[in-house]
Amino acid sequence: MEAERADKNVKITVELLKSRSGEFDLESILFLKLKNVGICHLGCVGDCVNLERLDLSGNNIANLTPLASLKLLIVLNLSANRIANLDPLHSCENLQSLNLAGNLISSVDALRSLTELKNLETIRLKDTVCNFSNPVCLNTSYRSAVLEIFPKIKVLDGERVSGRGSDLYKLCKDIDASLKEMYSSGSFGELPGPKKWVEDSYWELKPVWKIQTDKSIEQFYGILKECKELNSKAADVIAKTERTLHTLK
Known part of the structure; x- marks a missing residue:
């Protein structure tokens, strides 16, 4: 049904807004999802003056003029x-x-x-998962240019660039890149297959490789040991609870 609609030139009407939102009064609409409807004209969407979240992805929209009246809009796709x-x-x-x-x-x-x-925190111009982009993204310096224009932005293209978690994000990204390089070079040998979350051997400690004797690896195995102990305690509590419930029946 959505594929058929996407081929049509749809204009947003009062009837469409009411049917999609379930609201009789347009001013009562706070959230609106009009994804892949084939919209080419935003029509009267500007009458939803209290709208806070709006999803218009996957349409044929070129003119955003009707959105100018949405002063309370927080999230726009x-x-x-x-x-x-x-x-x-x-x-x-x-x-x-x-x-x-x-x-x-x-x-x-x-x-x-x-x-x-002033409240803008997140901008996405490129989505590698969906293979979406913009011509501006072809410029290798576009990210730095965007960050120069928006110095207070926290997330660009799904990557945290400032605020809480930005350093952690960068660290994880660097670690991921290093691991990929080590895997590709064969430093780790053959990678083990995936393990099920509930397998008994999941929490078993593995010997630390000589190339991984730094402090961070030791901390990792310390945390893993704590997780194993917590898992064991949780299993004991569950077993005791089940026995208690059984005796109460």
């Missing part, structure tokens, strides 16, 4: 559309998260109209 001009969004003063992956944004300058959005 516009991925996979035909958007090149973002100017109408400068009025969405409460916007915190904006997904623009898979559109026609050709330069970083197109984002400058959003610089007055």
